[in-house]
Amino acid sequence: MRRPSSFAPILALAALGASALALSCSQEHHVDHAGIFILGVDGMDPVILQRLMDQGKAPNFKKLAADGGFENLGTSNPPQSPVAWSNFVTGMDPGGHGIYDFVHRDPKTYLPISSATPPPGDPGTSVKVGGYYLPIIAGDDILNNRSGTPWWDVLYGAGVDVEVYRVPGNYPVTASEAKTLSGMGTVDMRGGYGVYTWITDKPPVTLPGHELKGDVQLVTVEDFDLDGKGDTVKALIKGAPDLFHLPPGEAPHDSDYLTVPLTVSIDPDAPTALLTVGDEKVLLREGEWSDWVKVSFDALPHGAMALGGAVRFYAKELRPGFKLYVSPVNLDAEDSPQPISTPDDFAPDLAEALGGQFYSQGMPEETNALKDGTFDDDDYVKQVALVQHDAESMLGVALARFQRGDATFFYLSDVDLQCHMLWRHGDPKYADAPHHPAWEEGAAAKHAMDIEGYYENVDRLVGNLRARLPEDTLLLVMSDHGFQPYTREVHLNSWLRDHGYLTLKDGKRTGKIVLGDVDWSKTQAYALGFNALYINEQGREAQGIVPKADVPALEDKLSADLLGFTDPAAPDKHVVLRMFKGAEIYHGARAGDAPDLVVGYDKGFGHSDASTLGEIVEPEIEDNTSRWSGNHLMAPEVVPGVLLSNHKLGGGDPNLTDVTATVLAWYGLAPLPEMIGKPVFTP
Amino acid sequence: MGLFNRICTAIFDVLLAPFGHGRPWFDLVLWPLVGGILALLVIKAVSNQAGITRAKNFIQVHLLEVVLFRDDLRTVLPATVKSLGYNVLYLGYNIVPMVIMFVPMTAILVQLVSNYAYAPLPVGSTALVVAKLDADVGGVTPADVKLDLPEGVSLDAPPVRTPDGEVAWRLRLDAPGDHVLTLHAGAATETKTLAVGGEPRKVSVLRTKSWEALLYPAEAVPSAESPFEEISIQARKDQAMPFFPDGESGILGWFFGVSLLAGFLLKDLFGVTL
Numbered sequence: 001m002r003r004p005s006s007f008a009p010i011l012a013l014a015a016l017g018a019s020a021l022a023l024s025c026s027q028e029h030h031v032d033h034a035g036i037f038i039l040g041v042d043g044m045d046p047v048i049l050q051r052l053m054d055q056g057k058a059p060n061f062k063k064l065a066a067d068g069g070f071e072n073l074g075t076s077n078p079p080q081s082p083v084a085w086s087n088f089v090t091g092m093d094p095g096g097h098g099i100y101d102f103v104h105r106d107p108k109t110y111l112p113i114s115s116a117t118p119p120p121g122d123p124g125t126s127v128k129v130g131g132y133y134l135p136i137i138a139g140d141d142i143l144n145n146r147s148g149t150p151w152w153d154v155l156y157g158a159g160v161d162v163e164v165y166r167v168p169g170n171y172p173v174t175a176s177e178a179k180t181l182s183g184m185g186t187v188d189m190r191g192g193y194g195v196y197t198w199i200t201d202k203p204p205v206t207l208p209g210h211e212l213k214g215d216v217q218l219v220t221v222e223d224f225d226l227d228g229k230g231d232t233v234k235a236l237i238k239g240a241p242d243l244f245h246l247p248p249g250e251a252p253h254d255s256d257y258l259t260v261p262l263t264v265s266i267d268p269d270a271p272t273a274l275l276t277v278g279d280e281k282v283l284l285r286e287g288e289w290s291d292w293v294k295v296s297f298d299a300l301p302h303g304a305m306a307l308g309g310a311v312r313f314y315a316k317e318l319r320p321g322f323k324l325y326v327s328p329v330n331l332d333a334e335d336s337p338q339p340i341s342t343p344d345d346f347a348p349d350l351a352e353a354l355g356g357q358f359y360s361q362g363m364p365e366e367t368n369a370l371k372d373g374t375f376d377d378d379d380y381v382k383q384v385a386l387v388q389h390d391a392e393s394m395l396g397v398a399l400a401r402f403q404r405g406d407a408t409f410f411y412l413s414d415v416d417l418q419c420h421m422l423w424r425h426g427d428p429k430y431a432d433a434p435h436h437p438a439w440e441e442g443a444a445a446k447h448a449m450d451i452e453g454y455y456e457n458v459d460r461l462v463g464n465l466r467a468r469l470p471e472d473t474l475l476l477v478m479s480d481h482g483f484q485p486y487t488r489e490v491h492l493n494s495w496l497r498d499h500g501y502l503t504l505k506d507g508k509r510t511g512k513i514v515l516g517d518v519d520w521s522k523t524q525a526y527a528l529g530f531n532a533l534y535i536n537e538q539g540r541e542a543q544g545i546v547p548k549a550d551v552p553a554l555e556d557k558l559s560a561d562l563l564g565f566t567d568p569a570a571p572d573k574h575v576v577l578r579m580f581k582g583a584e585i586y587h588g589a590r591a592g593d594a595p596d597l598v599v600g601y602d603k604g605f606g607h608s609d610a611s612t613l614g615e616i617v618e619p620e621i622e623d624n625t626s627r628w629s630g631n632h633l634m635a636p637e638v639v640p641g642v643l644l645s646n647h648k649l650g651g652g653d654p655n656l657t658d659v660t661a662t663v664l665a666w667y668g669l670a671p672l673p674e675m676i677g678k679p680v681f682t683p
Numbered sequence: 684m685g686l687f688n689r690i691c692t693a694i695f696d697v698l699l700a701p702f703g704h705g706r707p708w709f710d711l712v713l714w715p716l717v718g719g720i721l722a723l724l725v726i727k728a729v730s731n732q733a734g735i736t737r738a739k740n741f742i743q744v745h746l747l748e749v750v751l752f753r754d755d756l757r758t759v760l761p762a763t764v765k766s767l768g769y770n771v772l773y774l775g776y777n778i779v780p781m782v783i784m785f786v787p788m789t790a791i792l793v794q795l796v797s798n799y800a801y802a803p804l805p806v807g808s809t810a811l812v813v814a815k816l817d818a819d820v821g822g823v824t825p826a827d828v829k830l831d832l833p834e835g836v837s838l839d840a841p842p843v844r845t846p847d848g849e850v851a852w853r854l855r856l857d858a859p860g861d862h863v864l865t866l867h868a869g870a871a872t873e874t875k876t877l878a879v880g881g882e883p884r885k886v887s888v889l890r891t892k893s894w895e896a897l898l899y900p901a902e903a904v905p906s907a908e909s910p911f912e913e914i915s916i917q918a919r920k921d922q923a924m925p926f927f928p929d930g931e932s933g934i935l936g937w938f939f940g941v942s943l944l945a946g947f948l949l950k951d952l953f954g955v956t957l
Contacts, residue, residue: 274849283853
């Protein structure tokens, strides 16, 4: 009598397992319909692409355009990636989805805040016990600021199996039953967009006027075996903020991060080094990159709470000087301390399919090190190749998972970032363009054609896609915006100062909004963000002085003055092509968050980094000598994107929100009421 | 330690993997089950079964007291203390069987790990081999250490010799096989196997003089006179059972889980009180 009862639990478990399996099979999404595959190529420019097609350097694009269509794709206003991709994701303009810029201002403090992830209102409550702040009341979560319903949720609701890879602005990932992997905006372990570490025995020589973005650790190469040759370097890799030692809501200082020790042992004779971090060891030759190395940060003692990340090392120089690059600590894709995908196991599944870690950081190309001058172009291009390999492998996984009827979006970042960083070596758009102010003779000879190479690589991927996708799949290749040279940087707050709209305290000419240098009692307007201008409006801004009734007239005057702004170096050139009033161009529930004016720069001109964060410097405009040398933060009409399809396009100046409507229409779905686009063709 | 490893390995090399290493489920079901049954037999033989029954009953009684009289602090407090006391007693009754079971259970577990926790490294990949010199033996320095490579394995980067007595090599694995690396330090020679490609099989990741040799029995322990303290290779962990972590922890979790389950399911059959 006992034996059957002993096996009863096993039988019950087996029955439960069988039921779960049956349930999971019945819930699988699939539609009997031609699927759709969208390749999002950030920053692909129609003029450059057309030239390469004409020159026979983009044969797959040429065939795609001939089989279906190729049109300019109207971008967002302003033409910034988070804004543009949010238009596409939601089918709304910023008035609907609420993403107006990379950064916007808090009217209560005039301080810049991230547009994608504003700081939480309530940081929570902790009690301090034995040096630890233990949370007792949870604070607000950091949420994605984007409003609206993503097209993938509409498709999923209609039974379509959807996968979305790295679409910008989807961090933190919004709740969804579709499979999504976060993209641009995804933070590194420190919580920023990617801070690399530069371990060196000599301070780096930075580019003039440039503030280092990387974390430099000055070290001594110790000679432990006393053979007269330095053999050992000890350094630290910084990870997540040490939240258990920080009061809730307090921003971490340099010393407030969790760390893991890194030991570098250099061979006495050969140019090789053994890197030891935790239980991991890596042997690198000088000039080599490592594969991913897992690092674990103990938030609580004895591994009670360990936060997982991954880094790559680059042994730039081992002797006679010592220069070691450590990538930003990417969130561990296999066991991320915070969600980077929906469902949670989508990222680990991808990691498993890829054989391990991938770049989980939102903008993985190491532009900061190149801007800092710690990387030269060769270093940068090598790192970009790693990112490309990563992306191409993931594209292979996405293709392998794609079945007829599915909808997949896949994002490529490299055309955009290489146009930003390498434009200075040779203008890919204007053959007769003079040298860029940041042109470097030696590097230019080697890297002038690199941007073309990145376009050609995408062309190859498009060829692969067409060969491997089911024949009736709709293939769309789209970009969020195009590109232009960025030769002159405009310090808009300095212009506002010189034209009497902004006044600094104590008669100063330079200062920063964040340092409280602006005299708000005498300031009518100020700039924060890459294209935004705000009126210091009474009752809205903390120390506003412009009555609401006077705002329209002030906006008109400011717009007229800015449209008359000419470049002192070339007086026939207007700096600003168009001015837009936020109240007129945006529609939707969040139109009230819009900047008062949006500055549409002409080609070649753009907002300086300094002015973007509210700094007032001496000149109004100067040569852009930064390696960030191509740009798109201009008037929308000078930087349209591209739309290519294997299905005939209907013309009519399509824009990003029209692509959203097209994706839904492909499956016979009507756009949601708040969506403003129209399908670009009738399926 | 070396003799114990050799005996256990000789026995389990015969017993394990009757259907090959590609089908670990057989051993990973059978041996935890054997472990669970063995534990039941030992508990029955050496534990105070009546005492265990009595302790469990008292724990239940006092927990019931806590539940029934939860509003009466004068009853709840003593009942809680007594319940904790009987828990300690219950654990005490189990210590002797646990001590007896420690050796055979560990031996089984270590052999399962040795056979199923690691996979051969892929052909075409690279592997890091690290030799650590024994500071107590002396007489040689990292500069004296040389590595002879068999066919099918090549040096991918010059070695790194560290001031704390380590030498590391990055090797390119060109062909499948159980390659034998030969390390020389002065007049002494040691070998280390390196499993590359091919079918799943027993993979040795560490040869060491330390106590850890008990956990890595696949190769002989270096002699006390050897200048090498340990020789390790970077391992590729394998997932032996679905839904369990890769490597040792997966096998550890699976082994104890199945052993416990088997013990609880079969305790009545064996007439054992747990």
